[in-house]
Amino acid sequence: MKRISLILLTLAAQAAFAQSTPSQAPPKLEKIEEIAEDPITVTAKPGTEGKITEKRDNSGNVTEATVKSGPSTYTLRPNHPVGTALPGDAMSGNNRGPQWTVLEFDIGKKKKKTPDEEAVQDNTPPPPPPTVK
Template sequence: MNKSLSSVIAVIFSAQLAIPALAQTPAKAEVPPPPKMEKLEEGPTEKSLSVGKPEQKNKVVEKKNNAGKVTEVEVKSGKSSYTLKADPQAGNAQPGTVQGQGNRAAQWKLLEFGGKKEVKEAPEPLPVLPPAPVKAAPASAVAK
């Protein structure tokens, strides 16, 4: 009886699982027809497209000494360029200490920062009036 009871429970359990699955399927309803497909204009062919290599905006040139240590870095960014130089260690100073400070400010090349400036036209000079004529002083004022 144990086997028959367990088989009956298994059938009831599987039926209960199947009922919600059947409830979720919609009844056969009329499905609207798919939308009409329109033919799109053809674009340019792959041969007519040209993809060039993008220009580098930043250029970095490193100069090293014979030991392979970077001594100078030149950076060109857009229209401006600057140079960064390594600070040599003084004596036996350890990096990170005040004497072993390895940072130096960037050195900008003169008259190159920001590129060329546009020259504006000078405004017209204002008209200058001629000086007023000098009146001769009366003879009586000179004698006094």
Template sequence: MKKMSKILPGVLSGLFLLSFAGAVLAQTQKPDQAPPKLDKLEESAADPALSVGKPEPKNKITEKRNNAGKVMEVQVKSGKSNYTLKADPEVGNAPKGTVQGNANRAPQWTILEFGGKKESKEVEQPPVLPPAPAQAVPASAAGK
């Protein structure tokens, strides 16, 4: 029984290594086997549907800095919305992270441009009825 307990781990580790060797051999490529050849496609600049260009970014961010390099204003165009973020002036000696030193400013939306231009719908005028014909006035009523 003692011999069996010494042999069993050796046999198991040998089988384990053989299984890895089979996986390694299955992944290696034969040197005589060349990769498949690819056909070159004809390029046509006349076809505009196949033109490849850089897509227009949805978001555009413009930063304005002062002479010291600190960001003073950031203009953001996200889709149809435009807004501006302005930096807070550092006043006093309050360290950042405290209540006095960490006052954020809200974004300023550009007036009448939030959401883009609205399409105006033409309002149809209801049909106008012609005026009613004048009723004939009797001759006896006209003389009074």
């Protein structure tokens, strides 16, 4: 029984060694056709650069940063730990996420009127339609 297992073990080792040696012949490569294409140039749209506005306190620390990037606006504020907790403590909490500005309403400002709305407010009747005879 020992001889059979020893023979099988040697055969398995020889098969593994034969598979692990790489072939000396280079691999067969296929030629890919070259196609001349126009180069692609990517440029940013004008005016899409973001705008960052920072508010600082009297000691120069940033208290708030407002970022406007395209149509979206969000505000970043630092996470101040509560009580005597130091940043990185278990009681200090995680980072504070951004606050997105979703909708803004201008309640105190008067709305600009279009010429059509001005004509309606003048209470002047529209001219009569032309008569055809």
